[in-house]
Amino acid sequence: MKRSAANPPIPGLRLATAPLALALLAGGCASVPPAPTPGTEAAVAGVETLTGASRSFPKFSDIPNLPVDERPLAAWGEAAREVIADGEALASGGAEETWTLRGTEAFAAGALTASGPAAPTVSATASADAFAREVRKRATPPPPPVR
Template identity: 50%
Template structure:
């Protein structure tokens, strides 16, 4: 089925309007770049930097040129070597991920590891005497005061 061209006439007008609007916006943006706002700018004479500003604006200075750009250094490795080094880092990362992936390692000899950890930690502390704990709790219960009754 071939649709009639007259059904899509408005679509063409919209794109022309969008192009016109874009051109007008670009022209308005570029119009702000026509003048130099610093040419006519006045410096407040009471400002603490007024003397320095006027001295710097009157001073003739040499502008940088393209001849001032330094030559390409010779002690830098070629671009291909940067790519090879990046490939090596990527390969090392992939190998590390593969070596540490889930289900690729298991724990073994955990009893000897635990024994070494216990000996490094020193002697075990004696458990607390249950009678002293109960006496402490009883003392706290005896000293506790109930909250005041609610005001009615």
């Protein structure tokens, strides 16, 4: 049997070396803190003084009282119910059964009498034929020059 990287000499060698490989990889992740950069001592000292300083923190008693000139919470709910009721009334007013096509003939007749006499009609065919003749006349090439 031929030995290669695909066929290790010891069965299960890959399985046995996997934890060792993982340990070596994880060991590379551990690091030593870097040495301080020259010139950063002042910044570190400033941060330490800010974080170590005794400061007064806000208390719950510092929170202001609720405003008295605002709408009460119950009024917000009532206004929301009114908006919902108005929306439902609008939706029911535009329901399918309210839109019908009854009495259209009488409406059309009334619109025709209100619009007055009909305008004279111009034959579109005659004007189209005249335009086509004009275009053909302009598109005729000139006669060839005499030589």
